[in-house]
Amino acid sequence: MLTVTSVNVNGLRAAVRKGFLPWLAATAADVVCLQEVRAEPDQLPAAAAAPEGWYAVHAPAAAKGRAGVSLLTRQEPERVRIGFGSAEFDTCGRYVEADLPGLTVASLYLPSGEAGTERQEEKYRFLKEFEAYLTDLRAGCAAAGREVLVCGDWNIAHREADLKNWKANRASAGFLPQERAWLSHLYDGVGYVDVVRALHPDTAGPYTWWSYRGRAFDNDAGWRIDLAVATPGLAARAESAVVERAATHAERWSDHAPVTVRFTR
Amino acid sequence: MLTVTSVNVNGLRAAVRKGFLPWLAATAADVVCLQEVRAEPDQLPAAAAAPEGWYAVHAPAAAKGRAGVSLLTRQEPERVRIGFGSAEFDTCGRYVEADLPGLTVASLYLPSGEAGTERQEEKYRFLKEFEAYLTDLRAGCAAAGREVLVCGDWNIAHREADLKNWKANRASAGFLPQERAWLSHLYDGVGYVDVVRALHPDTAGPYTWWSYRGRAFDNDAGWRIDLAVATPGLAARAESAVVERAATHAERWSDHAPVTVRFTR
DNA sequence: CTTACCAGG
């Protein structure tokens, strides 16, 4: 069994104050992918920056308090890489990957964008460069007999079933036609697989993010934007996929819930 | 009897969240002077911006979220004035005064300064202009048979008895020789009276501000920088002067405590 | 609505 879990923590310092560490202590995962850490490692409590029993690799953003992704692995990685070869995005705390035996696993925090603004143009630039990278990664890993798993906050809901209020959000960043088409091409063209949707083809959601505004969480007015995206060979071994809505329910230590996928070896 | 109370609220919106309104409802004062309101009137709850039973005049700063002084009077003022005729400081939310029968009462928030920086120079410019104003005010009010009372956060501790750690703060803004000399001249030269000190000549403090840093409040490591400064005729009628340390103790709705002075009519 | 930043205190 290999278990990988991923969660956007919305500021790891705040999450630690509210209950992240007990969740981490309780997880059965072999790999934990974190997004929106929003801190330099040395601004974090040691129990979060270098938790006992884990190997940690941090990719903070150059801009203080922004973005930031991390990977925790029980096993020591063979190699780790920060960024995906992009001059614009490699220092933005948006991508880190690690090689484990037979598997390249990554933590991704894709820009959220903002419809009609320069921040949306930035998101499109990211999508373009990242798609090229994922295409190369798939080819390179296939040649080396490795599988690929990219977990994180992709900030795109693919289909109507992936957000509760899809009608109201047809012009919202995260559900724009161009973004949705990009994911479609990643799946149907490049050949990656949305592991959670593959296991749960007919459910609404499961949502992974609920705005802090209004009563979005109580009304389950969520979005499924935190994805586990795998090469087909790995996806075929997926045994379960769960969104741990309860993990962030009681204390609400993030506005996202952890997404956990399990694979047979 | 005339009772006047003054408190630096360190953000009235935050103070309201923490317990300011019950304190206001319970005060026996006829006049309440507020400093560091840090909000436009329409950003405040109505119970704070226009409390029932009070006439309110607000002098917010042009810069959002900064400074800001207000006056609440049970009686309708004959006149109110914002600023003291200074091109530099009148829009900075640092001075408002009201005329009541036989009395001009003001709420003052003097710049805190920062030793060795431009912000200290700004404080000295304020002191210079404000002293000239207080000199004129005293003369004008004397001619009109009015007394003057300027309450507020003067941001200067006059003597060693006015702060617990005076030795460590000999080079700190708020206890610099030049600032202390300015107050001395205001008392001995211009002829105003420090009402609280006049009634309590031999006590340490009573302190009115304790830093939020460390355990300053618990250790009573405070400063007496919130003053009630009156013309001699009014000061002679002072009957009591109290620092309401307990008012901000339980909830700690400000880092300053209210200073309350009572005068016979 | 919440996270950080920062200046100001």
Added chain:
DNA sequence: CCTGCTAAG
């Protein structure tokens, strides 16, 4: 160590 600002989400 707090306030409120701003940008970001």
